[in-house]
Amino acid sequence: MTVLGIETSCDETAAAVVRGPAHPEILSNVVRSQIDEHTEFGGVVPEIAARAHIEVLDRIIAEAMAEAGCTWDDIDAVAATAGPGLIGGVIVGLMTAKAVAMAAGKPLIAVNHLEGHALTARLTDDLDFPFLLLLVSGGHSQFLLVKSVGEYERLGTTIDDAIGEAFDKTAKLLGLPYPGGPAVERMAAKGDVKRFRLPRPLLDRPGLDMSFAGLKTALRTQAKKLEPIDEQTVSDLCAGFQKAVADVLAARTKSALELFSHRFPDEKPVIVVAGGVAANQEIRTALTEAAEAANASFIAPPMKLCTDNAAMIAWAGIERLALGPVDDMQTSPRPRWPLDQASSGVLGSGKKGAKV
Ligand code: KG4
Ligand code: ZN
DSSP: OEEEEEEOSSSEEEEEEEEOSSSOEEEEEEEEEOHHHHGGGTSOOHHHHHHHHHHHHHHHHHHHHHHHTOOGGGOOEEEEEEESSOHHHHHHHHHHHHHHHHHHTOOEEEEEHHHHHHHHHHHHHOOOSOEEEEEESSSOEEEEEEEETTEEEEEEEBSSOOHHHHHHHHHHHTTOOSSHHHHHHHHHTTSOTTSOOOOOTTTTSSSSOBOOHHHHHHHHHHHHHTOSOOHHHHHHHHHHHHHHHHHHHHHHHHHHHHHHHHHOTTSOOEEEEESGGGGOHHHHHHHHHHHHHTTOEEEOOOHHHHSSOSHHHHHHHHHHHTTSOOBOTTOOOOSOOOSOTTSOOSSOEETTEEOO
16 A cells, blocks of 8 residues: 655644555655744744645655655545644645645545554564654653553653653754754753752652653753853753763653563563654663663664654554455544553643543
8 A cells, every 4th residue: 555644733844655554654744843943932833833734845845755756646645734733834734645645536644643653663663563652742742551542542641741842942042043852962062960959750650650840840940040141051051950861761661561571471572762752862772772671672663754744644544444444524623642542631621621
């Protein structure tokens, strides 16, 4: 099967053509980042994001089709992110996918963005179920038990800020550019990790939930005390912050792997990491060490497939298509759409469902 994937749920406009499920092959994977449009605001502005998607999406789709050397006759279905994400962007992507699917006479597959991340390691590493996924991006920080296509159990999540969001807010607070993660990592490399002892929130409690808002507030308090802060202090604060995040992730990963071994005593535990924060070297090292200590495999797909992209959406479409019936034109865009419908929201919930 050859599927066109479309991704527009945050600040990347992406289209890709993927073939599978046997001998999976990415025929094209076009991603256009909107970072330049959002930099001056220090974060993603939803309205700007939606407009930027509208402006370029048709060209990005055409590019993905051309690069794959495909005509519409070669395409078996169109898959698009239908949520969760910034609703303006999701609407642009899903409506475009519906139009394309209708015009070309192809089935439509409405993909959960998180499912795209969850199944990527099956595209890149031919991974069998079950496995653990740690998703750490600007919008999500959660441990998922991936049991099969459509069967996900959320084992733990942040109860406030996502990790990438905490990096971005910390950077803003310290006068560093957006996106904050790479900026904080660069400064941390020159910092003294021992100078500031920042909290490891929630680690005194059982379970796999995490919290990062308090960490950011603790950092702000320390910074305020020393104002005006010099460059070395910024570096030291970044080093302390990054170490605290890495420690929290390592400790929770250890518990997640124990839980996995308890549930699946005959399976070798595997943990897959996805999301932009996975680019952070200190966090990668901490996760690798936690996996090694538990005799588990650690898989980090190539960065281009770890961050938001449409190849993962096309692949999730292929996995869904292989199981049978797909979606119809009534499918609506969803700002919130937890993968694990059974776990209740920890950040409150409203008419549209759980926030995380
Ligand atoms: O997965 P992603 O590209 O987009 C979504 O949020 O869906 O993740 C972006 C996030 C941003 O918050 C960014 O600051 C963070 O990932 N990030 C990093 C690093 N590179 C990107 N965080 C820590 N260290 C990094 N090197
Ligand atoms: Zn994502």
